[in-house]
Amino acid sequence: MQKVWQKKIKLNYKNVVDVVQYGSSVIEGKTPNDVDIAVIFEKIPLKEQLEISQRIKEQLQKHTEVKIHIKSFDLYSLFDKGNFAKESILFYGKSLISGDEFSTKMGLIPRVKISYSLKDLEKKEKVKFNYLLNGKSKKYGLIKKYSGKIISPGVLETKPEYELVFLEPMKKISKDVSVKKIFEIKE
Secondary structure (H helix, E strand, O other), rough: OOOOHHOOOOOOOEEEEEEEEEEEHHHOOOOOOOOEEEEEOOOOOOOHHHEEEEHHHHHHOOOOOOOOEEEEEEEEEEEEEEOOOHHHHHHHHOOOOOOOHHHHHHHHEEEEEEEEEEOOHHHHHHHHHHHHHEOOOOOOOOHHHHEEEEOOOOEEEEOOOHHHHHHHHHHHHOOOEEEEEEEEEEE
């Protein structure tokens, strides 16, 4: 199981704001080569960050057969423009401490909005698309299985980790499918 964030592991740490799993290992439908972990620290010396990160890595490695790849950040370095992992950490990141999306700590809820059009499809393709989303004959469709919801005609919303679960089969039926990644304000 690569979804380490679902295991509710008791970790030993200090001066840590959060431990976040991100990258391909949190995305449903992907087979990752490793598990990406970001340890977000309070402002402490880099040497101490690295020592604590290695201890956390050793603790986590016991819970997965896939190699753990760990990175250390304080809040300043996390948001640095040179940090190419920040988007994935903020948008896809799952807290190993709380089990929630990491971005909720900052009052943001990540969502994927998928727009689609069935305008140029034949009737049987439109029906197939409807079954894909809503289900058929007492079988659940993608919307119910993966926490999706229709927010307006031709637009559905889901959690970031389910993006591919929706996109790949939808694109097999309709070529007119697009994605927008957004953050909603947590109230």
